[in-house]
Amino acid sequence: MNADARAWAYLSRVAEPPCPELADLVTRVGAREAADRVRRGAVGERLAFHTEARRDIDCAQDDLDAVERLGGRIVTARDDEWPALAFSAFGRSARPRECHPPLVLWVVGEVRLDEVPGRAAAVVGTRAATAYGEHVAADLSAGLAARDVAVVSGGAYGIDGVAHRAALASDGLTVAVLAAGVDVPYPAGHTALLRRIAEEGLVVSEYPPGVRPGRLRFLTRNRLVAALSGATVVVEAGARSGAASTAGWARTLGRTVCAVPGPVTSSVSVGCHRLLRDGNAELVTRAEDVVELVGRMGELAPEEQRPTSPLDGLDEAQRRVYDALPARGARTLDEVAVAAGLPGPRVIGPLAAMEIAGLVTQRDGRWKLVRHR
Amino acid sequence: MNADARAWAYLSRVAEPPCPELADLVTRVGAREAADRVRRGAVGERLAFHTEARRDIDCAQDDLDAVERLGGRIVTARDDEWPALAFSAFGRSARPRECHPPLVLWVVGEVRLDEVPGRAAAVVGTRAATAYGEHVAADLSAGLAARDVAVVSGGAYGIDGVAHRAALASDGLTVAVLAAGVDVPYPAGHTALLRRIAEEGLVVSEYPPGVRPGRLRFLTRNRLVAALSGATVVVEAGARSGAASTAGWARTLGRTVCAVPGPVTSSVSVGCHRLLRDGNAELVTRAEDVVELVGRMGELAPEEQRPTSPLDGLDEAQRRVYDALPARGARTLDEVAVAAGLPGPRVIGPLAAMEIAGLVTQRDGRWKLVRHR
Known part of the structure; x- marks a missing residue:
């Protein structure tokens, strides 16, 4: 069992994820045999290319120890809590290289991972959030938490952090999906927040302990934020935004994309307005709207109240x-x-x-x- | 000729517009004969119902004199400047009672009325506009004026007034369509503004001089705002709004409906967001977006500039x-x-x-x- 875990941990680090060639090998021969072949270089040309640089590095036991010290675990497709249904959407797409499920997930937190996707919404947006965006993100997330919908986000400054905090404040479930190892608090200013999320919710990463975040890792991570959520809500996003990437993943995976409108004078609503204008997102203004889109069948948002007039009934x-x-x-x-x-x-x-x-x-x-x- | 004008003026007042039965009679027998028959009560039951209360009132010459004193005129389908093409859209719809072109228009201003609809946008919205809405309305209207697009609106407080003023300030053409006679400055606080619009643009009404506005007349008037414009832009609108009525008319008449998003925390953006969410309006943020939608063929809005990064070109x-x-x-x-x-x-x-x-x-x-x- 421990040898299995060490094999998965080794495989988690040896190739930059996602690596479809590695996933294929593991599916064919199992994790231990796959790790053995990779270590010996006894693999096909494509997989050799992707594993050559790191195949001599084996810190699998250290990684397992590190995550255990955090009270966490490594989760794979062999585990009951693997969110197989949520990840099955990757198979339906045209599958460019990035469009694959993770090979393993490093997880800290007491909640079972597979309990998240059935009732979760991603609340994402720019780090350069405005007071308006922060207000809306907090309001939405609190509303989602109050309606038993988990709030998934990326742990970043701005919208992400506000979303996590508001869910925690409402005693809701919140999940941070990181672009770094679960023991690498990033951004550093969110060290305490991420610790609290790990205690009360879940911190998740496909990168082994110690891995630093990178530009590409943020983009790759976004697919997991989308995959673990029934809907992705973009609260504020500039013209060039990671949130738009998460929205793109949500669309690719057949999830609902939502965008919150804002002042047209605000540069960080440009991304939201573009999603709406292009017909790539539903306009949402309240948590109820989102719940309706992620909720189990038959859960409809109550109609917004319209003011009435004594003249309404006149012929x-x-x-x-x-x-x-x-x-x-x-x-x-x-x-x-x-x-x-x-x-x-x-x-x-x-x-x-x-x-x-x-x-x-x-x-x-x-x-x-x-x-x- | 003057007898003709008097007949039209009489008909303009004798039935509350639009009155399809009266329009049919005029089409069949001409204005003078129609006026004569109505005056004598020698008309069918339906038309008698709609003309009985006012058929003894004849202030046609007074009305013509009043509009002439303002430097205005009465315009009918017999006149070259009648915007027949713009009004032809009424014929395509299911035609409830309200969905008919006007019988006559009372017009003050030097511009030919038929020159408006080919290149015009309605900019409409709530009287209870916020500073944000006023800013956006002014910006949009100035941008439309700068691109030679006439700004049509209803002359009201709030968005309407800002739209007219911004068009005037940019030396653009602006058209106020009133729910009262062209000699009845409504609201009173816009007396000077309406005078300026009449001098530099057009003031238009289907109601004869002296007629006071009413709740139903505002709604009826809205169809003309929509009909005279290639697109209707709703800048701010509450949950219950006249602007939504104008947008509904624009849709009925096959015109483009646009809505400007705003903060979801603003009660006067609720109407805009509803139009967008229900797929009943295009999201616009800039005058260029609107010009593309009303403009003559091939006039495309320049792409919004997106920030670039030195990494854009990397493989x-x-x-x-x-x-x-x-x-x-x-x-x-x-x-x-x-x-x-x-x-x-x-x-x-x-x-x-x-x-x-x-x-x-x-x-x-x-x-x-x-x-x-």
Whole structure:
């Protein structure tokens, strides 16, 4: 068993993930045999290319010890908590090199990983969030947490951090998917936040302990944020944004993409507006909208309340008569008829009905509007 | 000729517009004969119903005099400047009672009315505009005016007024379509603005002089705002908004509907977001977007500029190598290979290419990133 775990840990580091050639080999011969062949260089040309630089590095036991010290574990397709259903979406796409499930996941936290994707939304956005974006991200995440929807994000500054914090503050489940090892607090300013997420939610990475984040790793990581969530909500995103990459992954994986609109004068709403304009995202303004999109069948957002008016129930003749009464002062029945453009006898019925409804009143044969508040 | 004009003026007042029965009669027997029959009550039951209350009122000459004093005129389907093409859209719809072209238009201003619809956008929205909405309305309208697109609106407080003013300030053409007679400045606080629009653009109404606005007249008027414009842009609109009514008319008439997004925390962006969410409007953020939608064929909005990065041109191996270099400090070639997960000989080419591009540099066999700015 421990030899198995060491084999998986070795494989997790030997090739930069995702590495489809390595995944194929593991599927064919199992993790221990695959690790053995890679170590000996007894693999095909493509896989040799991807493993040559690191095949002599074996810190598998150290990695397992490191994650155990954090109270974490390595999770693979052999484990019950592997979110196989969530990752099955990778198989449906055209599968460029990046579009593959992870080989292993390093996980810290008490929640079972496979319990996340069934009811989770990614809340993502720019690090350079505005006060508006932070407000909306917090509001959305708190609303999701209150409705038992896990909040998945990338642990970054800005929108990500606000989303995690708001979910924690609402005693909700939150999951941080990192582009670095689970023992590498990145950004450093989020060390305490990530520790708290590990304690109350989950911290997840496909990179072994000690791995530093990199530009490509952020993009690669984004596919897991999308895959672990039923919907991805972009709260604020600039013209060039990692959040747009997560949204792209969500679309590729058949997940719902949502975007929050914002002021057109805000450079960090440009990415959201582009997603909406191009028809690549649903416009959402409230947690309820998102819950409807990630929720289990039949969970519909309550209609937003629309203001009502006492005139809503009037028929056309009544509305014409109502309009024919002046804002101030009163009119005789004949004057009302002329103003409404209706025959005199035809304004009596509407006036009487509206008098009963308390909308108009008469005195000495002169009609006037009843003022409401 | 004057008898003709008097007949049209009489018909303009005798039935609340639009009155399809009256329009049919005029089409069949001409304006003078139609006026004569209505006056005598020698008309069918339906038309009698709609004309009975006002058929004895004849202030046609007074109305013509009043509009002439303003320097205006009455325009009908018999006149060259009648925007027949714009109004032909009414015929294509399912035609509820309201969905008919006007019988006459009272017009003040030197521009020919039929020159408007070919290149015009309606800019509409709530009277309770926010500073944000006013800013966007002004920016959009100035941009439209600068691109020779007429700005059509309803002359109201809030978005409408800002739109008219910005068009005037940019020496553009602006058209106010009123729900009252052209001699009735409504709202009173826009008396000077409406006078200026009449001097430099057009003030238009289907109601004869002296007619006061009413709730239904605002809704009826909205169809003309939409009909005279290639696209209708809703800048800010509450949950219950006249602007949504104009947008509905634009859709009915086959015109493009646009909506400007705003903060989801703003109650006067709710109407815009609903239009966008329901797929009933295009999301626009700039005048260029609108020009593309109303413009003559082939006029495309320039792509928004996206920020670029020196890494944009790199191939995959180069990006992996670039990512493998630390933010601070330097690495040997072997260290770079391990970090990138690429064979040692395969990082030399990428490093050399990026050195030429000025992205990385080496000293004593150790490579590091070149800092930009």
